[in-house]
Amino acid sequence: MKDDRQNFVLFAVFAALILFGWPLIQNRFFPTANPPATRIEGGKQVAVPNPAADPTADSPAAVRDRQQVLAETPRVRIEAPLLRGSINLRGPRIDDLVLLRYNETVAKNSAPIRLLSPAGAPEAYFAGFGWRADGLTPPAADAVWTASAPVLSPGKPVTLEAANATGQRFRITVAIDQDYLFTIRQTVLNGGTQPVTVAPYGYINRVGVSKDPDSWTIHTGPMSVNNGAANYEPNFSKVDEGVQRFTTKAGWLGFTDKYWLTALVPDAAQTFDGQFRAGANKSYQADYTVQPRIVQPGQALGQNSRFFAGAKEVRLLDRYTDDGIVTKLDYAIDWGYFRLVEKPIFYYLDWLFRMVGNFGVAIILLTLTIRLVLFPIAQRQFASMAAVRAIQPKMKALQERHKDDKQRLQQEVMALYKQEKVNPLAGCLPTLIQIPIFYALYKVLLLTIEMRHQPFVLWIKDLSAPDPLTPVNLFGLLAFTPPHWLGIGVVPILLGISMYFQFKLNPQAMDETQKQVFAFLPWVLMFVMAPFAVGLQVYWITTNCVSILQQKLLYARHPGLKQAPVK
Template sequence: MKDEQKNFLLFALLAAAILFGWPYLAGTFFPTANPPATRIEQGKSEAIPAPSADPTADSPAAVRSRAVVLAETPRIRIDTPTLSGSINLRGPRIDDLILKKYDETVADNSAPIRLLSPSGAPDAYFAGFGWRDTGLQAPGPDTVWRATGDVLAPGKPVILDAANAAGQRFRIELAVDDQYMFTIKQTVANAGGQPVTVAPYALVNRSGVFHDKDSWTIHIGPMSVANGVANYDTDFDELDEAPETFDSTGGWLGFTDKYWLTALIPDQGKDMAGQFRSGANGAYQADYTVQPQQLAAGSAVTHTSRFFAGAKEVRAIDDYEANLGIAQFDKAIDWGWFRIIEKPIFYYLDWVFRMVNNFGLAIILLTLTVRLIMFPIAQKQFASMAGMRAVQPKLKALQERYKDDKPRLQQEMMKLYKDEKVNPLAGCLPMLLQIPIFYALYKVLMLTIEMRHQPFILWIKDLSAPDPLTPINLFGLLPFTPPSFIAIGVFPILLGISMYFQFKLNPQPTDDVQKQVFAIMPWVLMFVMAPFAVGLQVYWITTNVLTIAQQQWLYSKHPALRQAPAK
């Protein structure tokens, strides 16, 4: 009896550690969900302003400030189905970019996402292109280029032109597709009397770190692919101490947020020297230089590169890698170890969503598909459970007979399992298979822009965020927001209830401590799962409901599971 009390006390302490320690552990290693998109006030869903929102969404002063900066330099307009903004002819720089398809919040009047901003404006973030100072007398950052047009659009490239006093002419041809990829052709024509050394460069510079935090499961910050290997190990803190340099043939480098990416992509067949470094006023820069080459008098040389600036849409990223030959470009999305499972789940989920036009319903249909695929395994699991239940009296007898001889007990148990043709581990297989699927869905919900701000039903406006409706504040009728670790939403409660009934259907353990553990486990997991994305809770609730139905049917096929073990 003392041992049972000791075991139960240990379990209670473990449960308490999980409940109160999990929020701190998850924040560093395992982010549970995106920030809440809404809150419930007076029983109604209200959009929450994003803490990382573009200043144009909240501050009229910031609008005037950016407008002043943009008006200080001559510009050509960017207009595509997905992008709007402008290119600064001083530099030149791509430093004004808005993503038309994505809003800051779920509010109807939300401002769109602003990805790039000019130097001197709030949240400066821009890309620039030019040539290293190798005696070439190349145009500098204050050079104002001449442009052949006033709008950059798909199928309408713009050519920028400049010259120096030594007889070299410089041309930058800019093109953009209908998604997020710019093509930059940098040409030097040497009309002087002497050869010159030409070394093109490109840079992307941002002010400060990202608002989303880098974590063990999702990399946010500087990122590169060098010599075919993706590097997620660089962070902003390391750049504050020392720059990071590398050499590569092809590859790319830039800054990755959870949903957004800027990437400099040199000619994939050329050698380049890349680097990340910190600068003044909390700025960070990624840049590369192509291997210098001699340009003879009377000749010209062109270097073609690309610049990605936009949303990390899975299909678009994969298409760019396949069609443009960009090395490991799909690694811009930090799929991690279970990539081989996550991408098929994403593509299937996205296909179902396009059919039903509701991501919550798509997750339910995904769950149904998974259960159908695993149904034969579940049948074997229940058959094994029935067999194990039938041999329980013999197993108990062996444990009594050889309780002082553990090696002999193990031998006799193995012989019993072999004679009765049962496998004690068979019941664990479906659970083990569910783990990578559950984790893959977690990564899909956390990582993919396609899941961002996707509504489900009623008050659920974002499946990638926690459930905002909780009885702790009487479903928003009381004027306070409870702390996250006790803000148990409706969906986590439904999850706990479904798990309770599922556990009730399972064969009850004979040990009293195990019974107590199984009795409290659904409610512990309810607290643990509460901060996770609603989409994960929808998946788990649906899994539990289907499991209950499946168990009822399989119990009819294996009635021994409902019977008490023979004495």
């Protein structure tokens, strides 16, 4: 009895550490969900302003400021199915880009995501292309280029042109596809009397670090593919310490956020030098330079590259990669070690969504599929549990007989398992299989833009965010927002209830401590899971409900599991 009390006290201490210590480490190692998309005020659901949003979405003054900056220079409009913006002819730069498919918040009148913004405007973020001034005099940084057309659109490229005083003419031809990929061709025509050295470069410059946290689970910030591998280092802090350089062929470099990516893709046939460096006013730059080449008088030299600026849509990145357009662009999504499990789960979940039109229903169907596949294994698990339970009296006898000889006890137990043809590890197999599946779904909900702002039913407007509806403030009727560790939503409560009834159906515990632990554990896990994405909780609730039905069915086939163990 004393041992039971000690065990329960240890478990209570462990549970308290989980409840209060878990929030201290989850944001670093296991970010739980996206920020809440909605909140309940006065019993009504309202959209939450996005703290990481483009300032133009929230501040009229910021809108005027940006529009003033945009109006200061001549521009070529960008009109594509998924993009709107403009190219600054001074420089030139691609420095004005919004993503038409994605909005800042779930509000109906929410502004679209702004990815690029000109220098001098809030949160400047832009890309440019040029030539090194090393044996060549390129146009000045503030030179205004001429454009062959006023609008850039798919199938209608635009050529920008400028010249210098020594007879060289410079052309940058920009094309765009139906999605987010720009094709850039930089050409130097040497009309002078002397050979010139031509070394094209490209750069991306941004002010400030990513608003999405960089964690052990998901990388945000500088990223590159070089020497055949994806490199998620360095981060912004490392760049602050000094310039980070590499040399490679068939790679790319840029900046990745959770859902958005900008990437420079030099010609895959040429070796290039890439680097990340920090600048003034908390700015960061990714740039590359290809190996210099000599252009004789009367000759021309062209260099192709690409620039990706858009959303990290899984199918799109895979298509660019599989078609050989950009090497390993699909690695812009930090799938991690379970990539081989996560991507098939994503594709199956996305297929279900396309079939039913609701991601929450798709998650439920995914769960049912997994449970159906695992049903034969679950049958063997219950059969093994029944067999282990049947030999408990013999186990107790062995423990009493050899309580002073641990080695002999272990030998006798193994002999008993062999004699009775019992495998005690068989019951662990379904749980072990579920772990990578559960983690894979967690990563899918956390990483993929396809899950962003996806509604389910009623008040759940974003399956990738926590449940906003909590009884702690009387479902929003009280004018206060509880802290995240206390704001237990309705869905996490349903999760705790489902776990409680599932544990109630488990075989009766051998001692009182186990009973107390299983009675307490569902409510501990309810608090632990509350900050996670609702979609993950929907998966777990569905799993628990299916497990309850499955247990009832298998108890009918193995009635011995219901009986109390023989003392």
